């Protein structure tokens with residue numbers, strides 16, 4: 001291998017993932033282990049998200065996307081769903097106050113139509129502030145999000161606007177919730193399960209995957225460091241062959 005190629009390869013290996021996505025799993029088990037209600041696990045998980053988003057921004061990433069509530073999570077008790085929605089409301093209110101100071105653009109992804117009018121108004125307010133922060137680190141929170149639902153909603157929106165036209169990969173990508181967001185370089189799932197659970201099905205095509213047993217409330221900056229270092233040793237070929 002030419003010396004220049006070696007240097008380029010070494011440079012590429014040191015590259016930070018531009019976009020990390022996380023399936024934040026294990027809040028309920030974390031609470032159960034402590035004899036606490038599941039809602040206490042979600043509250044602790046929300047704190048972890050605040051810390052990890054700040055850390056990813058400090059490291060210089062462009063995007064962090066987290067799975068906060070899936071289209072299937074409505075199956076849980078009204079009490080648990082209510083607790084999660086309450087935490088989201090709290091986070092949105094905080095973001096409205098602090099987004100500009102912290103230079104973190106918050107973007108909510110998913111089907112927002114079944115959410116309460118109050119939550120939808122808060123989301124509209126955060127969208128308005130985010131428009132004033134172009135180019136800033138972006139935290140994407142997937143709320144009532146399902147990968148299959150995103151694809152079907154996107155395809156329906158496309159055919160409504162372009163009846164009779166044929167879809168292409170580019171055209172579908174452009175109507176998804178993630179339209180302006182690069183595909184995740186790395187997807188991490190905490191909580192010890194080895195599945196995708198309907199997260200970013202279209203976008204994960206060439207993402208590196210990392211599964212850890214750490215329960216989300218215990219996930220730390222050190223776990224991000226070790227995930228980044230693991231990522232830097234992956235050989236991403238995108239279907240090609242190594243030169």
Ligand code: IPE
Pocket residue numbers: 024025026027028029030068069070073084191
């Ligand atoms: C992830 O933690 C958060 C949500 C799905 C909302 P869980 O609540 O699924 O925690 P476990 O998997 O039951 O421990």
Ligand code: IPE
Pocket residue numbers: 023024025067068069070073193195197
């Ligand atoms: C995935 O976790 C959804 C979120 C983290 C929001 P779940 O706990 O809902 O997934 P399953 O049921 O274990 O597949």
Ligand code: MG
Pocket residue numbers: 025026027191
């Ligand atoms: Mg779970």
